[in-house]
Amino acid sequence: MNLELLTKTENQKVQNLLIIGIRDLINYKNLEPGEKLPSERMLSEKFNVTRSNIREAIRKLEFYGLLKSIPQSGTFVANIGIIALNGMIEDILRLDEPDFKSLVETRILLELKTVRLASLRRTDEDIAQLKEALDAYIDKVSNGKDAVQEDLLFHLAIAKASGNSTMNKFMLSITPEIILKFEKHHVCDDDLAQRGIDDHQAIFNAIIDKKPQLAKQKMKEHFKELYSYCYNL
Amino acid sequence: MNLELLTKTENQKVQNLLIIGIRDLINYKNLEPGEKLPSERMLSEKFNVTRSNIREAIRKLEFYGLLKSIPQSGTFVANIGIIALNGMIEDILRLDEPDFKSLVETRILLELKTVRLASLRRTDEDIAQLKEALDAYIDKVSNGKDAVQEDLLFHLAIAKASGNSTMNKFMLSITPEIILKFEKHHVCDDDLAQRGIDDHQAIFNAIIDKKPQLAKQKMKEHFKELYSYCYNL
DNA sequence: TAATCGAAATTGGTTAACCAGTATGGGTTA
DNA sequence: TAACCCATACTGGTTAACCAATTTCGATTA
Numbered sequence: 001m002n003l004e005l006l007t008k009t010e011n012q013k014v015q016n017l018l019i020i021g022i023r024d025l026i027n028y029k030n031l032e033p034g035e036k037l038p039s040e041r042m043l044s045e046k047f048n049v050t051r052s053n054i055r056e057a058i059r060k061l062e063f064y065g066l067l068k069s070i071p072q073s074g075t076f077v078a079n080i081g082i083i084a085l086n087g088m089i090e091d092i093l094r095l096d097e098p099d100f101k102s103l104v105e106t107r108i109l110l111e112l113k114t115v116r117l118a119s120l121r122r123t124d125e126d127i128a129q130l131k132e133a134l135d136a137y138i139d140k141v142s143n144g145k146d147a148v149q150e151d152l153l154f155h156l157a158i159a160k161a162s163g164n165s166t167m168n169k170f171m172l173s174i175t176p177e178i179i180l181k182f183e184k185h186h187v188c189d190d191d192l193a194q195r196g197i198d199d200h201q202a203i204f205n206a207i208i209d210k211k212p213q214l215a216k217q218k219m220k221e222h223f224k225e226l227y228s229y230c231y232n233l
Numbered sequence: 234m235n236l237e238l239l240t241k242t243e244n245q246k247v248q249n250l251l252i253i254g255i256r257d258l259i260n261y262k263n264l265e266p267g268e269k270l271p272s273e274r275m276l277s278e279k280f281n282v283t284r285s286n287i288r289e290a291i292r293k294l295e296f297y298g299l300l301k302s303i304p305q306s307g308t309f310v311a312n313i314g315i316i317a318l319n320g321m322i323e324d325i326l327r328l329d330e331p332d333f334k335s336l337v338e339t340r341i342l343l344e345l346k347t348v349r350l351a352s353l354r355r356t357d358e359d360i361a362q363l364k365e366a367l368d369a370y371i372d373k374v375s376n377g378k379d380a381v382q383e384d385l386l387f388h389l390a391i392a393k394a395s396g397n398s399t400m401n402k403f404m405l406s407i408t409p410e411i412i413l414k415f416e417k418h419h420v421c422d423d424d425l426a427q428r429g430i431d432d433h434q435a436i437f438n439a440i441i442d443k444k445p446q447l448a449k450q451k452m453k454e455h456f457k458e459l460y461s462y463c464y465n466l
Numbered sequence: 467t468a469a470t471c472g473a474a475a476t477t478g479g480t481t482a483a484c485c486a487g488t489a490t491g492g493g494t495t496a
Numbered sequence: 497t498a499a500c501c502c503a504t505a506c507t508g509g510t511t512a513a514c515c516a517a518t519t520t521c522g523a524t525t526a
Contacts, residue, residue: 039506039507039508040507040508041506041507041508050480050481050482051481051482052479052480052481055508055509063406064405064406064409065406065408065409065410065413066409069508069509070488070507070508071486071487071488071507071508071509072486072487072488072489072506072507072508072509073487073488073489073507073508074488074489074506074507074508075507075508078409078413079413079416080382080409080412080413080416081381081382081412081416083369083382083383083386084381084382084385084386084408084409084412087366087382087386087389088386088389088405088408088409091389091393091401091405092405094393095398095401095402095405096398097398098398098399098402099398102396102397102398102399102400103399105397105399105400106397106399106400106403109342109343109346109400110342113342133320136316148314148317149313149314149316149317149320150316152317153316153317153320153321156320156321156324160324160327163335164335164338164339165328165329165330165331165332165335166331166335166336166338166339166407167335167338167339167342168324168328169328169331170339170403172297172321172324172325172328173296173297173298174399175298175317175321176297176298176299176311176313176317176321177298179313179314179317180298180311180312180313183312183313183314272476272477272478273477273478274476274477274478283510283511283512284511284512285509285510285511288478288479302478302479303477303478303518304477304478304479304516304517304518305476305477305478305479305516305517305518305519306476306477306478306517306518306519307476307477307478307518307519308477308478
């Protein structure tokens with residue numbers, strides 16, 4: 001297991017070096033945006049690594065929108081300008097692994113917004129799905145069971161109802177880590193969960209009534225314990 | 234090019250079907266969280282697809298934290314519970330491609346927060362990097378040149394100074410698409426850019442002075458045109 | 467009988483050969 | 497001379513064989 005972690009960071013080091021190499025190559029060759037990068041085979045030979053390594057590095061830069069691979073044609077520099085490209089690569093290289101505090105902080109920010117948007121935009125179908133999630137949550141809590149999962153799913157249903165696919169995606173990407181941490185530290189005890197029912201119900205009602213300000217307020221109250229937990233970590 | 238798009242969506246369809254298949258398998262076999270999935274080879278045989286397809290589907294579920302592959306050992310169901318797993322897979326399958334409006338909406342939300350956090354947490358090194366980005370922006374605008382890239386880099390520098398790696402990552406991931414759309418539609422005309430200098434300078438000063446409320450206010454004003462553009466799209 | 471050791475099968479990851487589509491350039495023709 | 501075409505080499509993507517680490521399970525031994 002230790003070894004696995006070692007090789008993983010080792011891999012990332014190689015990948016970062018390759019990203020630097022690709023960046024320098026673009027600068028050195030004065031590749032304008034839209035121009036073609038050398039082929040994967042040439043790059044792998046130039047940097048003396050396997051083609052898989054090169055493809056992995058390209059994929060990462062593709063994820064951040066800096067490169068674009070087109071089958072049977074080549075890999076192209078995105079049309080965002082050389083300055084933005086250099087700056088963003090610099091940022092990507094220095095990007096830290098997200099700590100839990102930053103995850104919770106971001107989650108709260110997103111949720112205060114999504115609940116507001118959901119109050120404004122929710123469809124009847126959204127309401128139905130919210131109710132389903134809420135009922136499942138209430139059922140679990142009423143039976144004295146752990147309901148971390150149902151809790152999070154209700155919040156995800158709100159994100160979906162917000163009609164903002166980007167925030168929805170972001171919420172999805174941070175939820176699993178939050179669930180893991182919560183279940184590990186037993187953040188949600190019974191008393192908290194009991195109060196959670198009222199909170200969720202209030203939020204749900206505010207969304208039904210299309211009262212964005214109220215919904216946001218209720219969500220804020222709901223997060224009060226989470227706030228304190230987060231900053232005491 | 235058309236064909237490329239076709240095959241891409243075709244691939245995504247296959248991938249979605251595989252994700253459904255994996256989900257059903259987990260449910261059918263009553264795999265508890267932490268348990269091992271059948272091997273990639275068995276899955277590829279069962280679903281009658283190539284092993285690459287299976288790995289791609291697993292990778293996607295791994296991205297969202299639902300599975301975890303461990304070399305020479307197997308692929309494991311994340312320890313988040315079967316209910317959360319089912320709910321999240323449902324959401325992932327229905328996830329729309331992000332539209333531009335949702336991107337801008339999210340960007341504004343993130344920036345109003347990062348600028349506030351940056352005012353509270355910025356280090357001296359952050360200040361130096363912000364100044365560098367600001368000077369580059371002012372220089373370009375003063376010479377009457379397009380400065381979309383320098384503009385965005387200043388905003389990314391703020392995200393970095395916020396000390397929140399999750400928001401920083403999110404900002405990075407939505408920036409390229411925003412740059413592309415902006416340069417395509419020539420959103421930033423000369424007059425706007427000229428005013429942008431004052432805005433940026435005011436934001437920068439507020440961050441230096443550690444005045445989070447003022448910084449947020451200035452950012453809000455800076456986004457006013459963007460708001461109108463976004464909602465008129 | 468129970469603990470231990472090790473060989474063989476199984477695992478995800480890696481690699482090199484292969485594929486189909488694309489771009490290129492020299493030769494041909496109008 | 498210029499436009500066109502087809503053969504060839506090159507592209508990213510895919511696949512199947514390979515690898516090293518791990519797990520498993522049964523034979524062996526104390």
